[in-house]
Amino acid sequence: MIEVKELKKSFGELNVLKGINTTFEVGKTNLIIGQSGSGKTVFMKCLVGLLEPDSGGVFFDKNNFTLMNEKQRTKVRKKMGMLFQGSALFDSLTVEENVVFPLEMFNKDMTRKEKLERAHFCLDRVNILDANHLYPAEISGGMKKRVAIARAIANKPDYLFCDEPNSGLDPQTAIVIDRLISEITKEFRITTIINTHDMNSVMEIGDHVIFIYKGNLWWEGSSDEILTTGNKEVEDFVYASELVRKLK
Amino acid sequence: MILFIKLFKESAFFAWGSVVANKLRTLLTLLGITIGIFAIISVFSVVDALEKSIRGSIASLGENVVYIQKWPWEFGSDYPWWRYINRPTPRVSELDEIMRRTQILDAVVFTASTSRTVEFGNRSMERITILTASHDYDKIRSFEIGNGRYFSPTESFNGRNVALIGANIAQNLFNEVDPVGKIIKIFGRNIEVIGVFTQEGDDIFGNSHDDLVLLPVTFVNSFIDVNSDRYNPAILAKGRENFDNDELIDELRGTMRSIRRIKPTADDNFALNQASLLSTQFDNVFSVLKIAGWIIGGFSILVGGFGIANIMFVSVKERTNIIGIQKALGAKNYFILFQFLTEAVLLSLMGGIIGLVMVFGISWLATSILGMNLMLSMKNIMLGINVSVIIGLIAGFVPAWSAARLDPVEAIRTGL
Numbered sequence: 120m121i122e123v124k125e126l127k128k129s130f131g132e133l134n135v136l137k138g139i140n141t142t143f144e145v146g147k148t149n150l151i152i153g154q155s156g157s158g159k160t161v162f163m164k165c166l167v168g169l170l171e172p173d174s175g176g177v178f179f180d181k182n183n184f185t186l187m188n189e190k191q192r193t194k195v196r197k198k199m200g201m202l203f204q205g206s207a208l209f210d211s212l213t214v215e216e217n218v219v220f221p222l223e224m225f226n227k228d229m230t231r232k233e234k235l236e237r238a239h240f241c242l243d244r245v246n247i248l249d250a251n252h253l254y255p256a257e258i259s260g261g262m263k264k265r266v267a268i269a270r271a272i273a274n275k276p277d278y279l280f281c282d283e284p285n286s287g288l289d290p291q292t293a294i295v296i297d298r299l300i301s302e303i304t305k306e307f308r309i310t311t312i313i314n315t316h317d318m319n320s321v322m323e324i325g326d327h328v329i330f331i332y333k334g335n336l337w338w339e340g341s342s343d344e345i346l347t348t349g350n351k352e353v354e355d356f357v358y359a360s361e362l363v364r365k366l367k
Numbered sequence: 368m369i370l371f372i373k374l375f376k377e378s379a380f381f382a383w384g385s386v387v388a389n390k391l392r393t394l395l396t397l398l399g400i401t402i403g404i405f406a407i408i409s410v411f412s413v414v415d416a417l418e419k420s421i422r423g424s425i426a427s428l429g430e431n432v433v434y435i436q437k438w439p440w441e442f443g444s445d446y447p448w449w450r451y452i453n454r455p456t457p458r459v460s461e462l463d464e465i466m467r468r469t470q471i472l473d474a475v476v477f478t479a480s481t482s483r484t485v486e487f488g489n490r491s492m493e494r495i496t497i498l499t500a501s502h503d504y505d506k507i508r509s510f511e512i513g514n515g516r517y518f519s520p521t522e523s524f525n526g527r528n529v530a531l532i533g534a535n536i537a538q539n540l541f542n543e544v545d546p547v548g549k550i551i552k553i554f555g556r557n558i559e560v561i562g563v564f565t566q567e568g569d570d571i572f573g574n575s576h577d578d579l580v581l582l583p584v585t586f587v588n589s590f591i592d593v594n595s596d597r598y599n600p601a602i603l604a605k606g607r608e609n610f611d612n613d614e615l616i617d618e619l620r621g622t623m624r625s626i627r628r629i630k631p632t633a634d635d636n637f638a639l640n641q642a643s644l645l646s647t648q649f650d651n652v653f654s655v656l657k658i659a660g661w662i663i664g665g666f667s668i669l670v671g672g673f674g675i676a677n678i679m680f681v682s683v684k685e686r687t688n689i690i691g692i693q694k695a696l697g698a699k700n701y702f703i704l705f706q707f708l709t710e711a712v713l714l715s716l717m718g719g720i721i722g723l724v725m726v727f728g729i730s731w732l733a734t735s736i737l738g739m740n741l742m743l744s745m746k747n748i749m750l751g752i753n754v755s756v757i758i759g760l761i762a763g764f765v766p767a768w769s770a771a772r773l774d775p776v777e778a779i780r781t782g783l
């Protein structure tokens with residue numbers, strides 16, 4: 120569980136986040152939506168400690184991450200999995216070695232064999248074990264995403280952060296990847312936070328959705344509720360596309 | 368640790384990528400290292416070759432032979448010739464004195480030389496070196512007689528008109544005819560050829576028996592004064608096996624001073640020259656040459672080093688994103704540092720190896736076409752490689768350090 124309290128972040132004159140309060144629960148896919156430039160990425164960077172918030176706090180299972188020293192943070196970071204935009208695999212490493220990488224970096228006490236076993240388990244979970252000796256250049260975009268997910272869960276994270284996980288994928292593959300993330304979240308009881316501007320994802324896997332608008336948490340609820348909020352800004356976002364408007 | 372090897376591969380991959388992507392820029396940059404290594408290693412190789420052949424030649428002069436002469440063997444522009452000009456020359460008559468007064472000599476020989484025309488029938492050769500020596504010459508200088516024989520003691524002591532001639536002279540003057548027993552004309556006198564030296568080939572000082580005529584000194588002394596400075600007289604003294612050079616020098620100095628009745632306070636009026644002294648003089652020349660190689664090569668390497676540092680800074684910039692992701696996945700600073708250092712070292716090594724290949728190619732050409740004895744030795748290969756690696760480490764350190772210290776926020780620009 121991650122709790123966010125009065126989180127503020129600005130860059131000079133620009134107040135990107137003006138005090139966000141919310142709670143992300145275990146075993147749920149938490150979606151952060153909002154227009155491009157609304158501060159989703161900044162928000163997520165503040166959560167993982169890649170940016171320092173100006174004020175407020177982020178609590179990982181009741182521990183205030185903002186107040187921790189570097190050593191304590193490293194401990195928490197070990198429990199974070201991250202899924203980067205565009206997969207960001209290492210081109211010169213095989214699929215398998217890409218998944219071993221974070222194990223190699225964090226786990227001094229694991230044997231080589233244990234690391235490989237863990238990597239195989241993760242690759243198997245995302246249904247791509249048969250590609251483990253291929254290089255990233257030899258597999259498709261959707262497969263790369265799967266490898267990236269396997270790499271993100273290699274260290275058995277308690278928290279999983281995904282920034283625009285299905286950008287650059289075709290809609291069908293995007294849904295498959297969304298579902299995979301959702302399944303893994305439930306299966307391994309992870310607190311998952313996903314940045315997206317894709318309404319399909321919202322409808323498909325949005326256990327808990329927060330809508331950021333003008334630096335504030337404008338609306339919060341489940342994917343079922345989002346279609347009928349009556350909130351103008353939310354509706355503008357939800358029904359942005361002609362297709363969805365017609366469906367309505 | 369297999370991952371380290373893999374990441375080493377990644378670094379090699381990037382180094383190669385940077386070569387391929389910016390062929391011209393990278394090659395121009397590496398050129399500095401290439402030329403530097405080329406300059407240093409080729410100078411070293413040439414010096415090695417010279418050194419080897421000079422050492423060989425010096426050894427042929429005799430390691431334990433002391434040359435008693437008027438003039439010392441020295442190099443340099445500040446040669447104090449005026450201090451030696453009034454010295455007496457070594458004399459034939461001093462030979463027996465030396466032999467009588469010392470116990471530690473194997474052989475003592477008087478030699479003198481000049482240059483004359485040699486005639487046979489209607490053929491003649493001009494400016495031939497005429498070497499004249501006392502009987503024990505064959506105990507001090509090594510040579511072989513292919514045809515005929517050496518002087519007999521009687522011939523040497525009585526000054527018979529007999530000669531040994533070099534292989535080239537035999538060839539040019541006699542052609543197909545067997546020279547032994549024939550009469551040649553030197554100094555306007557008839558001289559009988561009793562032997563021909565086996566062909567030797569020149570050493571570095573141009574010393575060989577191929578182009579000279581050897582006559583007994585007693586014979587020549589009967590019509591010209593071989594003690595004259597013009598004929599470059601010298602007494603060669605060879606020590607017994609179990610006496611070292613310093614003892615030999617001390618003994619000869621004492622003996623010569625007593626023969627010439629020099630007062631204890633007066634300076635020597637003779638020079639004691641030694642092959643081993645020559646080699647220390649050459650050592651100085653070699654170290655100057657080597658320093659010159661370092662200086663010439665050093666400048667190119669410096670330029671190349673800055674070039675590599677520049678390439679590395681660009682490489683770090685291009686890969687900020689990957690560095691960030693590696694860090695986010697738990698990579699420590701030293702891990703990033705290692706990666707970029709590897710890349711810098713590989714680049715530098717590439718330049719250095721091209722330089723070594725060039726040296727190898729040129730020394731191969733020089734050896735096979737010009738007949739020179741140039742060799743790219745293992746020692747020099749290792750030197751070239753070590754220098755390249757060290758330059759890579761130095762040039763790569765600052766960029767690699769800046770990559771390692773990169774703030775992950777800056778590093779990860781897209782997405783997270």
Ligand SMILES: Nc1ncnc2c1ncn2[C@@H]1O[C@H](COP(=O)(O)OP(=O)(O)O)[C@@H](O)[C@H]1O
Nearest residue numbers: 130133135153154155156157158159160161162
């Ligand atoms: N490091 C930064 N320095 C200054 N401004 C920034 C920085 N990062 C983000 N911003 C600004 O903050 C706003 C929100 O950006 P971002 O969180 O990336 O939006 P998005 O919701 O599309 O992910 C943008 O206006 C962006 O220009």
Ligand SMILES: [Mg+2]
Nearest residue numbers: 159160314782
């Ligand atoms: Mg974003």
